[in-house]
Amino acid sequence: MKRIAFLLVAFAAVVGIAVLKAPASGQADGQAAPIYGVKIPSGYRDWELISVSEIAAGDKSQLRAEFGNDIAIKAFQERTLPFPDGAIIVAQHWAKVSSPDNDKILSLAPMVAGLENPKSFVPGSRINAQFMVKDSKKYASSGGWGFADFKDGKPGDEALHKTCFPCHEPAKAHDYVYTHYAP
Amino acid sequence: MKRIAFLLVAFAAVVGIAVLKAPASGQADGQAAPIYGVKIPSGYRDWELISVSEIAAGDKSQLRAEFGNDIAIKAFQERTLPFPDGAIIVAQHWAKVSSPDNDKILSLAPMVAGLENPKSFVPGSRINAQFMVKDSKKYASSGGWGFADFKDGKPGDEALHKTCFPCHEPAKAHDYVYTHYAP
Numbered sequence: 001m002k003r004i005a006f007l008l009v010a011f012a013a014v015v016g017i018a019v020l021k022a023p024a025s026g027q028a029d030g031q032a033a034p035i036y037g038v039k040i041p042s043g044y045r046d047w048e049l050i051s052v053s054e055i056a057a058g059d060k061s062q063l064r065a066e067f068g069n070d071i072a073i074k075a076f077q078e079r080t081l082p083f084p085d086g087a088i089i090v091a092q093h094w095a096k097v098s099s100p101d102n103d104k105i106l107s108l109a110p111m112v113a114g115l116e117n118p119k120s121f122v123p124g125s126r127i128n129a130q131f132m133v134k135d136s137k138k139y140a141s142s143g144g145w146g147f148a149d150f151k152d153g154k155p156g157d158e159a160l161h162k163t164c165f166p167c168h169e170p171a172k173a174h175d176y177v178y179t180h181y182a183p
Numbered sequence: 184m185k186r187i188a189f190l191l192v193a194f195a196a197v198v199g200i201a202v203l204k205a206p207a208s209g210q211a212d213g214q215a216a217p218i219y220g221v222k223i224p225s226g227y228r229d230w231e232l233i234s235v236s237e238i239a240a241g242d243k244s245q246l247r248a249e250f251g252n253d254i255a256i257k258a259f260q261e262r263t264l265p266f267p268d269g270a271i272i273v274a275q276h277w278a279k280v281s282s283p284d285n286d287k288i289l290s291l292a293p294m295v296a297g298l299e300n301p302k303s304f305v306p307g308s309r310i311n312a313q314f315m316v317k318d319s320k321k322y323a324s325s326g327g328w329g330f331a332d333f334k335d336g337k338p339g340d341e342a343l344h345k346t347c348f349p350c351h352e353p354a355k356a357h358d359y360v361y362t363h364y365a366p
Contacts, residue, residue, distance in 0.1 A: 053304060057299050060298055105353050120237070
């Protein structure tokens with residue numbers, strides 16, 4: 001009887017874990033982006049990190065984080081190319097802003113982490129998020145990837161989405177993905 | 184019999200999940216840092232992202248990612264202060280390097296994401312990783328936090344670790360933590 005009870009607890013735990021994990025599994029909701037029909041995968045902010053990056057133009061810059069669902073992360077870690085169907089990659093872009101609070105602290109130490117008089121920059125507001133969804137059959141004409149660009153939860157227009165694949169085409173040797181896994 | 188078999192599968196699944204999750208649960212291995220005795224928590228690179236940041240000094244900069252274990256992430260998301268015992272926060276620091284490959288692509292588009300002639304920066308080699316481990320009793324004399332700074336898997340010396348708490352003290356109102364959860 002005790003064993004059965006234990007197994008039942010184990011079973012409940014499995015169901016519980018399945019329920020908890022559901023939002024991060026790539027189920028999508030909300031509006032679909034034009035051309036590819038990609039929706040925002042729920043829970044992507046909790047996905048594992050592929051890398052971070054910055055796009056800078058003068059004093060206007062973005063801090064970025066690239067997340068992957070479990071299929072994408074596994075492929076990055078095992079250097080699997082092409083990415084398997086089901087892989088989803090997200091690039092979250094924030095405005096890069098300075099942190100006066102952090103700078104005040106940094107100013108107390110002339111040298112931090114080998115850097116002289118360093119300044120701190122952190123994510124400000126969200127700018128947009130970009131998604132790549134691998135489905136080699138559905139998206140055969142765009143390298144097996146469906147693309148989407150969302151701002152405030154709303155997809156960009158068709159003209160914007162026409163620029164996605166041409167911009168990723170030069171990265172064909174890495175299955176159209178620019179981001180590399182950060183060490 | 185079928186039910187028993189199913190429960191056994193469920194049980195195996197739980198054990199399997201437990202084994203898979205173990206490296207990310209905060210178990211530590213390797214050398215301990217001086218003063219606080221903090222070791223590197225295994226699997227932290229797979230933890231959820233708290234935020235990204237940059238520390239810049241002239242042309243020498245670092246891209247950074249802050250990760251949290253489940254206890255820390257929950258506290259950040261629910262704005263729980265002070266952080267509960269068991270919370271671990273990691274700051275992974277990389278050299279910020281330019282990406283000529285990305286820049287070549289960006290140069291084809293005069294305007295990317297609202298930025299004119301942008302340049303791309305990505306993580307280079309790892310510089311160091313810093314850890315904060317919450318244990319309000321064990322680390323009562325340093326705000327409840329144990330600190331550690333590791334480079335290439337090896338902890339810094341005692342002199343370095345003496346600087347951790349004084350530098351975090353000004354952030355007392357946010358339980359000595361500078362990083363905020365990125366939106």
